Amino acid sequence: MAGRKNQNAELRKPEILEGYYSVLIEEGLEGTSISKIAKHLGIHPSLILHYFKNKDNLRLALIELMISKYKSKHLIEFDHIEDPAERFTLLMDTIFSYKWSRTVDPGVHFGFYYQSFRNKNVSELFREMFCWLRDYLCQQFVIYNREGIIQVNDVKTAADFIVTLMEGLEFHAQFLGQDQPFDSFAEKAKKSALVVLKNHTL
Amino acid sequence: MAGRKNQNAELRKPEILEGYYSVLIEEGLEGTSISKIAKHLGIHPSLILHYFKNKDNLRLALIELMISKYKSKHLIEFDHIEDPAERFTLLMDTIFSYKWSRTVDPGVHFGFYYQSFRNKNVSELFREMFCWLRDYLCQQFVIYNREGIIQVNDVKTAADFIVTLMEGLEFHAQFLGQDQPFDSFAEKAKKSALVVLKNHTL
DNA sequence: GTAAGTTAATTGAATGGTCAGTAAATATTA
C-alpha cells in the first residue's frame, strides 16, 4: 500500500459509502463484498467493519445517504417560486424528467427496492421516503386546488397516483423504452397525469 | 435418505423449479443456494446441476416458467368473450386486480427485475414478456377504438401507459399501500386510466 | 424370459474460492 491516510471518522465514513456506491454500480448487489469495496478504496476490509460494525449497517447508511440526496437535490428549488401555477408546472416537469429518474443509479435503486422485501429496515427507509414525497405533493396539491390550477377531490389519492405513475416510468424505461428516449414517453405520461388532475377524476 | 425416486427429467425438472421457487420465497435471492434447494427437496445438490448444468440456467428456466404462467393464467379467458365492450371491462378489471398483481410472488418478481439490470438473458426475457403484454393490449385497443369503446390516438402509447401504471401499482402496494387494501387504490388508478383512454389524451 | 449391455438418475467426496466477521497487534495523532 502506498500511503496510509489516517483520516478520521468524519471523512472516512462518507468516503467508504462513496466507494460502496461505486462498487455497487459496477458489480451489482450480489457482486459487492466488503473486500471489494476495500480494494476499490485501497484500504483494508477490516477498516470498513471498524466504522460500520457489519454489512447491514453499511447498507442502511448508504440508503440513508441516497435518500437524503433524493430529498435535497431537487425539491429545494421549488420553495422559492412564488407563483403557484409556475411552481406546479416545474414540479410536474421535474418529476417526469430523465434527470429526476436518475437521481440515483437505477440499478442500485432497484437493488435496494428488492431488498426491502426481506429487510425490515430497508423497507422502512423506503416507505418513509415515498411517504415524504407523497406528503409533499399532497400539501402542494391543496394549494393548487385552492388556486384552481388543478381539480382533485382527494389530494392524497392524487399524490399517490403521481408517485405510482412516476415509479411505473422506471419500469417502462427498463423494459419498454428501448425504441424511444425516456423523455418522450415521460412527456406523454405527464400529459395524461395532468388530464387526471384537472378533471375531478380523483 | 428415505426412498430414492428415480424419476426422469420430465418430472424432475419442474419439481426442482418448484422447489427453487419455494426457497426463493422463503430465503430471498441472496439466501438461495443450490444446496438449500436440494435440502428442501431431499435430494443431492449435484442432481440439480445434473439437470440444469449451472445456476444461471436454473434461474433462466424458472423465469421462463414464471412468464409462461403469467401469460397463460389470465389472458386465455378473454378470447372467448365476443362482445368487445364486455371484454374491455373484464380486461381492465383483471389488469388492475389484486389477483393479477400476485400471479407471481412479488418478492421473487422484484428479485428477477433487479437481476435484469446485470443479466442480459434475464433482461431479455422480461422485455419479451412486457412487450408481449403491451402488444396484446395494442391489438385489443385497435378493436376498442374502432368500436368507440375508447378514444385514443396512438394505441401503442396507450398500451404502454396501461402497463406503466400497472407496474407502478406494485410499488404503491409495497411502499404506500399500508393503510388501504390493494384493490382500493387499484380501482382509483383504473378509473383514472379509463379517463385517459376515453379522452383522446394519448 | 433371463442375461448382458446401455443409458439415465442419483449420490459421494473433494476443490478452490469468497464471504462476513473477530481479536489482537501496530501505527498515528493529540
Added chain:
DNA sequence: TAATATTTACTGACCATTCAATTAACTTAC
C-alpha cells in the same frame, strides 16, 4: 499516555462446480 485509525492474521461457514462412483430402469439378444 490515551484514544483513535489501520493493519495483520485468522476463523468457520458457505458457495458453485467437478469428477468419479453407484444405482435403477430400459433395450436388445439369445
